[in-house]
Amino acid sequence: MQTEIPSGSSAFDPVGNFQWSPAEKKVARRAFDRALQAELQAVMVEAKRRAEKMRRPCEVWDLEQYLTKRRTQIDRQFDYRYSVLIMVFGILLRDGKLTEQDLDGMSEDKLASIRRFDET
Amino acid sequence: MQTEIPSGSSAFDPVGNFQWSPAEKKVARRAFDRALQAELQAVMVEAKRRAEKMRRPCEVWDLEQYLTKRRTQIDRQFDYRYSVLIMVFGILLRDGKLTEQDLDGMSEDKLASIRRFDET
Numbered sequence: 001m002q003t004e005i006p007s008g009s010s011a012f013d014p015v016g017n018f019q020w021s022p023a024e025k026k027v028a029r030r031a032f033d034r035a036l037q038a039e040l041q042a043v044m045v046e047a048k049r050r051a052e053k054m055r056r057p058c059e060v061w062d063l064e065q066y067l068t069k070r071r072t073q074i075d076r077q078f079d080y081r082y083s084v085l086i087m088v089f090g091i092l093l094r095d096g097k098l099t100e101q102d103l104d105g106m107s108e109d110k111l112a113s114i115r116r117f118d119e120t
Numbered sequence: 121m122q123t124e125i126p127s128g129s130s131a132f133d134p135v136g137n138f139q140w141s142p143a144e145k146k147v148a149r150r151a152f153d154r155a156l157q158a159e160l161q162a163v164m165v166e167a168k169r170r171a172e173k174m175r176r177p178c179e180v181w182d183l184e185q186y187l188t189k190r191r192t193q194i195d196r197q198f199d200y201r202y203s204v205l206i207m208v209f210g211i212l213l214r215d216g217k218l219t220e221q222d223l224d225g226m227s228e229d230k231l232a233s234i235r236r237f238d239e240t
Contacts, residue, residue, distance in 0.1 A: 040177030047180050051171030057160030060167050060187060067184035 018110055020082055027105040028085060035098045036078050043070045086110060090117025138230055140202055147225040148205060155218045156198050163190045206230060210237025 020028065050063050079088055092098045094117050103111060140148065170183050199208055212218045214237050223231060 037177060040180065044174055044177045044180045047183060048171050048174065051168050054164055054168065057157060057164045060160065060164050061191060063167060064184060064187035064191060067180060067187070071181060071184060 018082070018086065018107075018113075021107075024106050024110070027103065028089075029080075031089065031098055031102040032078070032080055032085075034102060035092050036074070039074055039078070039097065043067070043074070086113045087117065090114045094118045138202070138206065138227075138233075141227075144226050144230070147223065148209075149200075151209065151218055151222040152198065152200055152205075154222060155212050156194070159194055159198070159217065163187070163194070206233045207237065210234045214238045 047063065047067060050066060054060065054063065077088070077091065079085075089098065089103065090113070093100070093103075093114055100111070103114065106114075167183065167187060170186060174180065174183065197208070197211070199205075209218065209223065210233070213220070213223075213234055220231070223234065226234075
């Protein structure tokens with residue numbers, strides 16, 4: 001079934017059956033990796049903070065639970081498949097985990113789709 | 121099927137269909153909790169050490185894996201059912217995680233069964 005394009009947004013593709021040029025793939029990979037590294041860095045800092053302030057032995061399982069939860073979230077959020085990448089970037093942009101500068105070099109129609117997630 | 125009692129060890133029950141007096145249950149619980157707390161304390165110390173020396177963000181998952189592995193081991197090892205407690209204490213004693221003094225107050229036949237694990 002063909003998805004109907006909303007009137008007034010001729011170039012809008014909500015998730016994207018886009019073609020990615022080699023240059024765009026390079027931009028995408030760099031932006032993705034940068035956001036992922038920043039996310040992992042934040043988990044590491046938080047894990048160090050939690051470990052440092054542990055006092056009672058049973059609290060180690062709270063730390064384990066925190067790490068498992070964050071790993072699951074990150075695995076779900078950082079999905080580098082071109083079929084979902086517009087959505088992934090849209091959510092990362094909305095959540096302030098990457099900037100439009102990080103996406104510099106992508107086509108306008110992709111950027112338009114990515115920005116749409118800011119409105120959701 | 122009746123398990124054959126080895127000759128020369130008339131009172132030996134390898135795992136134990138023992139009766140536990142209230143006083144023995146108290147000794148058992150205290151010894152068990154002490155060994156468990158020591159084990160958790162060791163995990164906490166090691167988790168703090170690992171967290172402190174993390175440098176690369178991806179290492180947080182090594183910490184998570186370590187904690188999950190230790191939790192699984194501890195869950196399996198520290199099983200407070202009277203049907204398996206002789207074996208549990210036997211292994212803890214063998215591994216130096218509790219001493220005979222911790223078991224002071226238990227009947228001789230139980231202690232004999234517990235000590236047998238030192239020979240396995």
